[in-house]
Amino acid sequence: MLDWLKSGFSPRRLLVPRRARAGDAKIAVQRVGHRFGNEVVALDNVSIDVHQGEFVCLLGPSGCGKTTLLYALAGHIAPSGGRITIDGQEVSGPSPERMLVFQEPALFPWLSVKQNLTFPLRARGLSRAEASARALEFIHLVQLDGFERAQPHELSGGMRMRVSLARALAMDPQVLLMDEPFGALDAQTRDQMHRLLQRIWMRDQKTVVFVTHNVREALVLGDRVVVMAARPGRVIHDLDVHIPRPRDPDDDALVQLSRRIREEIGSVEPGRRDPPGPATPPPEDRDDRESLPGSDRLPGRAPGAVGARL
């Protein structure tokens, strides 16, 4: 337990230990473990319930198994142990009901913005007119009106991410799985994406599982923050966030909470790295002070790249 939640720290009621919810969970992760080969225990006995419409942030340092868990939810990884169900059905492979959004928006470079949205909609059986109308609706939702005919290379990183988000949302998945989607964006664009995603989530109340190692991002977006630790990857805290929405990342209480979480988790995190080698200065617009210790995710780094250093 985070001790200061029980102490006199004033914003403590904004972050409370998870209270059990009535009703069946939409996503039930039950005692899930996963090994890569004989050496790496990526997940150890992880159990989490996610209810319909919850926005859950999986927060933890690099290598704690966030991405492994997300891919298991997506059905891209079959866990070595335990069980994952969605609406009571065991996850046994990928499904269009579970859309993954990555840090690098995987857009078709030869298609326009609108075609990037209509292509998968047509593949799902929508008529040309239906796909077109739906694409335009979601392009509007992510505020890209006027860019329908633009190609991905003509867009900024933030705009490409908005296309990727629109494409995922247009498919109307039951669950949105997001793997550090804003990790490669500059701070200002990331704040814009946070506002946009909050607005969309407040409108649609999709069930979202969002992976991040950025504490402030987790507090800005999450209804709930599940904190994980590494070696082996496991859940160490499950917290409900009661900060009213829309949330301001510069809100005093949020900033204080963020600092307290970083301090506390930094002091207990057994996966914390030994002193790093020569540091590569982060780009000025990335505030790495918001991240947990050991979080050295770089844009585009593939999951698993940490293993070699364990």
Ligand SMILES: Nc1ncnc2c1ncn2[C@@H]1O[C@H](COP(=O)(O)OP(=O)(O)OP(=O)(O)O)[C@@H](O)[C@H]1O
């Ligand atoms: N394909 C793989 N083969 C071997 N080991 C892997 C593989 N993928 C992940 N791992 C290892 O499993 C552990 C968990 O990795 P994972 O990518 O899930 O962590 P993470 O918390 O998402 O980290 P990051 O924030 O850096 O992406 C790490 O030790 C990682 O090196």
